[in-house]
Amino acid sequence: MEKININKDRCVGCGMCVHAHPEYLVFDEMGQAEPIGKEVTSEDKKDILETINSCPTEAITIIEE
Numbered sequence: 001m002e003k004i005n006i007n008k009d010r011c012v013g014c015g016m017c018v019h020a021h022p023e024y025l026v027f028d029e030m031g032q033a034e035p036i037g038k039e040v041t042s043e044d045k046k047d048i049l050e051t052i053n054s055c056p057t058e059a060i061t062i063i064e065e
């Protein structure tokens with residue numbers, strides 16, 4: 001199944017993705033985006049792909065698990 005992955009070496013904690021997708025992402029203790037492990041639904045995928053393209057550091061990907 002497809003899940004959101006965050007590259008913590010890149011994430012600067014701007015919060016854009018967390019606020020756009022609170023059902024998928026939270027902040028970790030360092031203030032970086034943290035996926036909660038929810039499967040990406042077909043209904044949400046288009047919006048998530050837009051968020052991926054908007055991340056200022058290209059830290060977000062969708063991975064197959």
Ligand code: SF4
Pocket residue numbers: 006010011012013014015016017018032033054055056057058059060
């Ligand atoms: S949009 Fe990118 S840089 Fe901002 S919190 Fe999300 S992953 Fe981190």
